[in-house]
Amino acid sequence: MTDLRHLSTAQKAVLLLKKGLSPRASALRGDVEYQQLLALWRADPEFRKLVHELAPMLDLRVVDALDHAIILSPLGPDSVFAATLTDVRRGIGDMPRGALALIHIAIAATFFPNAAALTGAQTENADVSASPTRVAALLREHCQRLETQAGDPELEDAGLVEAWRELARMPETTPDGSPRAALSSLAGMVKLVLNQLHEHGMVQTLETAEGEVYTATPRYRLQVRELAANELFERCAGVLPGFLDAEGR
Numbered sequence: 001m002t003d004l005r006h007l008s009t010a011q012k013a014v015l016l017l018k019k020g021l022s023p024r025a026s027a028l029r030g031d032v033e034y035q036q037l038l039a040l041w042r043a044d045p046e047f048r049k050l051v052h053e054l055a056p057m058l059d060l061r062v063v064d065a066l067d068h069a070i071i072l073s074p075l076g077p078d079s080v081f082a083a084t085l086t087d088v089r090r091g092i093g094d095m096p097r098g099a100l101a102l103i104h105i106a107i108a109a110t111f112f113p114n115a116a117a118l119t120g121a122q123t124e125n126a127d128v129s130a131s132p133t134r135v136a137a138l139l140r141e142h143c144q145r146l147e148t149q150a151g152d153p154e155l156e157d158a159g160l161v162e163a164w165r166e167l168a169r170m171p172e173t174t175p176d177g178s179p180r181a182a183l184s185s186l187a188g189m190v191k192l193v194l195n196q197l198h199e200h201g202m203v204q205t206l207e208t209a210e211g212e213v214y215t216a217t218p219r220y221r222l223q224v225r226e227l228a229a230n231e232l233f234e235r236c237a238g239v240l241p242g243f244l245d246a247e248g249r
Contacts, residue, residue, distance in 0.1 A: 004036055012037060013051045017058060020070040024201050034069075041065055063222050071222045098163025102146075103193050105236050106139035108224045109243040111216040118225060129206060129213040132194060136172045136186035143168040146236065154235065 004012060016037040019025045025034060040047050042065075055062050055072065059079035063071040110130040112118035117128070143164035146155070155161055172186045183189055194214050197203045202220035206213050227233050237243050 004033065009047060009050060010054070012040065013047065013054050016041065016051055016070055017055060017060065017072065020062075020072040021060075026068045026201075038065065038067070038070065041070070063226060066218050066222075069219060071219055073223075073226060096159070096163055096166070098159040098161075099167055099189065100193065101160065101233075102142065102163055102167060102236065103135075103139060103190055104227075105233065106135050106142050107190065107193065107197070108227070109142070109237060110135050110138055112221070112224060112243070114243060118221065118228070129208075129215045130194075131211065131213050132187040132191040133172065135190045135194075139186055139190065140168060140172065142236075152235075160236065 004015075007015065015033070019031070019034050019037065025031060041051065051070075052062050056075055059075045060072045061075050063073050065071070107130070111128050113128070146160070146164045147168070149155060152161075167186060170184070170186050170189075183192075194203060197220065198205060198214070201217060202223065203214045203216055206215060228237075
């Protein structure tokens with residue numbers, strides 16, 4: 001562990017950004033350095049300003065700072081930290097891009113059923129848990145509603161029309177076995193994506209009497225809020241009643 005007393009303010013700022021780039025890093029897991037750096041962030045406005053100034057030099061933007069982590073995002077699509085389609089699809093087999101986008105929307109809508117839940121204004125929804133089968137059921141509903149928008153050129157160009165029609169034909173039950181086998185059902189595909197989100201610190205897993213369920217982390221809430229500004233995401237999500245409604249956003 002680095003002795004922060006021996007570091008300059010600039011070095012501390014860079015170290016905090018480095019911590020933020022690690023999706024699994026958390027001050028809640030006994031990382032004393034991270035705890036001290038976040039305490040400095042909260043206490044020293046000049047330090048916060050320096051972190052904000054240094055982040056763009058690394059093609060990063062500070063989204064927010066939580067009690068246990070600083071949340072960063074790529075400054076643009078050309079950032080070395082920007083996720084490519086290959087990165088996103090790694091470990092989830094041959095899942096079509098459109099299907100992957102719709103699954104992500106269904107997962108977000110499950111954890112945050114309305115705008116108040118997404119912004120944190122409606123705290124009773126803060127600890128919503130989700131199973132792959134529950135998300136799959138919402139995904140099927142989502143695809144059925146999207147059918148009413150058939151002919152929308154923006155959705156056609158994004159490859160979503162064929163994706164939702166293909167998903168709507170799939171069974172909801174999930175087979176056990178390899179990722180390739182999981183791609184034959186809605187719940188199986190959802191589980192692959194949820195496991196990928198878990199690897200990046202976006203969701204946590206819990207064992208319940210009904211089996212394994214997932215809960216969203218504060219990091220994921222902030223990421224969804226960032227994604228909600230995407231016009232295509234908003235257009236697709238808009239067919240789900242209440243999700244990303246204008247009131248409270």
